[in-house]
Structures are given as structure tokens and as C-alpha cells.
Amino acid sequence: MSDLQLSLLGIGVVIIGGVCLYNWLQERRFRRRLEQAFGDGPDDVLLQSRAQPGSGAGRIEPQLQQTPAPRRRPANGGPAPAALRPRSTASELGFDAELDFVAEVEAPGPINGPVVEELLSKIAECGKPVRALGYRPETSSWEEAGRGSSARYTGLQLGLQLVNRSGIVNPAQLASFCEAVRSCAERAGGLALCPDTQAALGGARELDAFCSKVDVAVGVNVVAQEGTAFSGTDIREFAEASGFQLEPDGVFHYRGEGRRTAFTLDNHEPAPFLPEQIKKLTTRGVTLMLDVPRVEEGLAVLDRMLDIGRSFAAALGGRLVDDNRSTLSEAGIDKIREQLRTIHAALAAREMPAGGERALRLFS
Numbered sequence: 001m002s003d004l005q006l007s008l009l010g011i012g013v014v015i016i017g018g019v020c021l022y023n024w025l026q027e028r029r030f031r032r033r034l035e036q037a038f039g040d041g042p043d044d045v046l047l048q049s050r051a052q053p054g055s056g057a058g059r060i061e062p063q064l065q066q067t068p069a070p071r072r073r074p075a076n077g078g079p080a081p082a083a084l085r086p087r088s089t090a091s092e093l094g095f096d097a098e099l100d101f102v103a104e105v106e107a108p109g110p111i112n113g114p115v116v117e118e119l120l121s122k123i124a125e126c127g128k129p130v131r132a133l134g135y136r137p138e139t140s141s142w143e144e145a146g147r148g149s150s151a152r153y154t155g156l157q158l159g160l161q162l163v164n165r166s167g168i169v170n171p172a173q174l175a176s177f178c179e180a181v182r183s184c185a186e187r188a189g190g191l192a193l194c195p196d197t198q199a200a201l202g203g204a205r206e207l208d209a210f211c212s213k214v215d216v217a218v219g220v221n222v223v224a225q226e227g228t229a230f231s232g233t234d235i236r237e238f239a240e241a242s243g244f245q246l247e248p249d250g251v252f253h254y255r256g257e258g259r260r261t262a263f264t265l266d267n268h269e270p271a272p273f274l275p276e277q278i279k280k281l282t283t284r285g286v287t288l289m290l291d292v293p294r295v296e297e298g299l300a301v302l303d304r305m306l307d308i309g310r311s312f313a314a315a316l317g318g319r320l321v322d323d324n325r326s327t328l329s330e331a332g333i334d335k336i337r338e339q340l341r342t343i344h345a346a347l348a349a350r351e352m353p354a355g356g357e358r359a360l361r362l363f364s
Contacts, residue, residue, distance in 0.1 A: 093133055093142055093157055095131070095157070095159045096358065096361075098203065098207060099161055099162060099163065099207075099358065099361060099362065100131075100159040100160065100161055100162065101159065101160045101161075101162055101169070101174065101177070101195060101197075101200045102157060102158065102159045102160075102195065103157075103158045103160075103177070103178065103181040103192065103193060103194045103195070104155070104156065104157055104158070104181075104191075104192070104193040105119075105155065105156040105158070105181060105184050105185045105188065105190055105191070105192055105193075106154070106155050106185075106190050106191045106193070107153075107154050107155065107185070107188040107189065107190030107191075108154075108189060108190060109154060109188075109189075110137075110152035110153065110154055111152065111153050111154065111156070111184070111188045111190075112152070112187075112188075113149075113150070113152065115184055115187050115188055116134070116145065116149075116153065116156070116184070117147055117148075118184070119132075119156070119158075119180055119181070119183075119184040120132055120145070120146075120147050121147075122176070122180035122183075123158060123160065123177055123180050123181075125176070126160055126169075126173045126176050126177045127169075127173050128160055128161045128162070128164065128166075128169050128173060129160075129161040129164065129361075129364075130158065130159065130160050130161070131144075131158070131159040131161075132144070132145040132146075132156060132157070132158050132159075133145055133156065133157040133158075134149070134151060134153030134155070134156055135153050135154055135155035135156070135157075136151055136152075136153060137154050142157070156184070158177075158181060160173075160174070160177050161361065162200060162203070162204040162207065163204050163207050163208045163211060163362060164361070164362060164363075164364050165215070165362075165363055165364060167208065168201075168204040168205060168207075168208045169200075169201070169204055171197070171201065174197045174200065174201065175197070178192075178194045178197065181194060182194070207362075210346075210350065211293075211362055211363070213346070214292070214293055214343045214346050214347055215292075215293060215363060216292045216293070216339070216343055217289055217290065217291050217292060218289070218290040218292060218302060218305075218336055218339075218340070219287050219288065219289045219290075219323065220287070220288050220305070220306065220309050220320060220321070220322065220328055221268055221285050221286070221287050221288075221320070221321050221322070221323070221325070222285060222286050222287075222288070222309055222312045222313045222316070222318045222319070222320055222321075223268070223284060223285035223318055223319055223321055223325065224283075224284050224285060224316070224317070224318050225317060225318065225319070228317070229282040229283060229284055230282065230283055230284075230285070230286065230316050230318065231281070231282055232273065232277070232278035232279055232280065232281030232282065232283070233278070233279055234316055235265075235273070235278070235281075235283070235286060235316075236252075236273070236278055238311075238312055238315055238316065239252045239265055242254070242308050242311070242312070244265055246273055246275060246278075249272070250266075250267075250272025250273050250274050251264050251265065251266045251272065251273065252264060252265035252266070252273065254304075254305075254308075256295075256296075256301070257296075260294075260295075260355070261291070261294075261295075262290075262295055262301045262304070262305075263288055263289055263290045263291075263295070263301060263304075263305045264288070264289045265286055265287070265288055265289075266286065266287050266289060267281075267283050267286060267287075268283060268284065268285035268286050268287050269283050269284065269285070271283070285318070286312070288305050288308065288309050290302055290305055291363070292340060292343055292354060293343070293347060293354050293355075293359045293362070293363040294354070294355060294359060294360055294363050294364075295354060295355050296353075296354060296355030296356070297355070298340050298343075298344060298354055298355075299337060299340055299341070302336065302337065302340060306320075306328075306333065347359060
């Protein structure tokens with residue numbers, strides 16, 4: 001074998017070795033990032049012993065995982081400050097353990113405004129409703145932390161809602177949220193505390209499955225007689241006389257206590273009821289809709305909605321029908337009432353009664 005061949009062989013060995021080393025380093029770095037974002041992988045279930053009855057090992061509650069950020073030493077070269085002890089629990093501050101993924105930042109001194117601004121911007125991009133509270137040492141109290149605030153906080157509580165009508169939070173959103181919290185803590189020389197993301201995702205999936213079973217709307221229709229149509233002017237006149245108000249979404253809203261929508265009146269056809277167009281609009285029917293999980297006293301509200309529907313049909317010469325355009329009978333109404341009772345009972349059993357704060361957050 002010539003010297004040239006030996007040289008080429010040696011160069012080839014070096015290149016292959018370099019590629020293997022690079023791939024190993026990349027895989028190691030990737031695994032570390034996954035562990036930081038989601039914790040350790042699941043244990044092998046075949047190696048776990050089954051929990052005995054009464055042992056207390058059946059269900060493990062999610063635990064906060066303390067992730068200390070690198071400490072910055074004071075300018076005078078003294079020792080790094082000790083971790084601050086928690087001042088209030090998440091539940092005491094109005095977070096919901098079932099609905100919210102709550103992380104915390106504790107700092108030895110006031111966190112600079114730009115650091116807080118950057119954190120709030122990042123968590124707002126996670127795709128779910130967020131809430132932030134800041135601890136003011138001068139008043140020893142917590143307050144809502146919003147952008148543009150001049151306050152300087154030594155602690156932050158940050159909540160990411162896990163479930164709403166758009167679905168559940170996904171792993172990438174949780175990872176982004178936790179990364180923003182850790183980055184803030186590192187820049188402030190403090191501590192970041194993030195819950196177990198796997199436990200949070202499991203809880204979110206279970207909660208979302210429950211919500212999908214009770215997320216129901218009751219709709220009834222008032223349709224015009226064959227060959228006729230309702231005018232937009234008549235619809236608006238009757239709707240406003242009945243207590244509805246036309247709102248920017250192109251729908252009439254009937255509001256109850258606290259100005260919350262009890263039910264709505266919408267065009268049965270695609271065109272919305274816009275103020276500048278409603279005088280020229282005609283339609284074959286309208287739909288009255290009750291959003292069951294978001295309304296308190298649902299049975300009473302249903303009765304009121306049906307009364308208005310009957311009056312509407314009588315005033316405009318229409319018919320009150322179901323989604324199949326069959327005349328709505330008392331037997332059909334009784335069936336709707338029974339469905340509402342079942343849904344209300346399920347929501348109450350889950351401690352999220354219809355129209356309550358938790359239900360309004362979940363079904364939004």
C-alpha cells in the first residue's frame with residue numbers, strides 16, 4: 001500500500017471519528033434539554049411493584065420541582081443570597097390547582113422592569129390564558145403584574161391555563177412557559193420553581209375529556225312559513241322589545257344578572273345581524289341559543305328562552321322548531337330539561353357549577 005493510500009485512509013478514519021463524536025454530543029445535548037423541559041422519563045412499569053391497599057402509594061400528587069437558577073454574587077464579592085421562603089401558596093393567590101399550571105420566581109432583590117416585561121411577553125405567546133402576580137416587599141403584598149408597571153417585585157407567581165375550548169395545552173407550550181420562567185430567574189439571580197409537566201399534561205387531558213362531554217348548547221329555531229321570510233326590521237324591533245341588545249358580534253344578546261349573556265338570538269342563515277345592514281336583511285329563520293355550561297339557573301333560563309321563542313313565532317307568523325325543523329313538542333322540551341339536569345349534576349360533582357367562575361374559564 002502506497003504512502004498516499006495510507007494518508008487517505010488515516011484522513012478517512014479521522015473524519016468518521018469526528019462525525020461520530022459530533023453526533024454523540026448532539027444527542028447528549030438534546031437529551032439534557034428534554035430532561036429540563038419534561039423531567040425524567042417514565043419508569044419501566046414491569047419493574048414496579050403493585051401498591052398494596054391502604055399503603056398510600058396508589059396515587060401520587062404532583063409535586064413542585066425546584067429548579068435553582070445560577071446564583072450571582074453581590075458586587076462586593078460576598079456570598080450568594082439564600083433562597084427566599086415561599087410567602088403564599090398558589091391557591092391562596094387565586095390560582096386553581098386543576099386549571100392552572102403555576103410556576104414561581106423568587107429573587108434576592110427587586111427584579112428589573114425589563115426582565116419582568118420580557119417574561120410577561122414570552123408567557124403571553126404560549127397560546128393559553130396567563131396570569132401573573134408580583135410580590136411588593138414594601139407593602140408585603142401580592143398584586144396583578146401587568147406590562148408597563150413601575151413596581152419592582154422580589155417574587156412572581158405565574159399561571160398558565162391548561163384547558164379551554166380551544167383544547168389543552170401542548171408540551172411545546174409548557175416547555176416555552178417553563179423556559180421563560182427559568183430565564184427570568186437566572187437573570188434576576190433567583191430561583192425558579194416549575195411543577196412536573198408530565199403530571200400537568202395528564203391532568204389536562206383528563207379534564208379536557210370531561211369538558212367535551214358536558215360542553216353542550218341548546219338551540220331552538222323560529223322559522224317562517226313556506227314562501228315567506230322575516231324582515232330584519234321586524235326581527236330587531238321584536239328582539240329589543242323582548243330585552244335583547246344587538247352587539248358587535250352581529251348577534252342579539254339577552255343578558256341576566258351581572259350583565260352575563262343568558263342566551264342569544266342569531267340569524268339561522270350565515271349573514272350576521274349588522275346594524276348598518278339589518279334594515280335590508282331578510283331571513284327564513286332565527287335561532288335562540290343557550291350555552292349550557294356558562295349559564296346559571298339553566299332550567300329557568302331555558303323556560304324564559306322558550307317563552308320568547310313562542311312569542312316571536314306568534315308575532316311574526318313563524319313556527320318554533322328543533323334542529324330537524326320538526327315542531328318543538330312538550331315531550332321534546334322535557335327531554336331537553338332532563339339533559340340539562342344531567343349536565344348540571346356532572347358539573348356540580350366536579351365542583352365547577354354551570355355559570356360559576358371555573359366553568360366560565362374552562363368554556364371560553
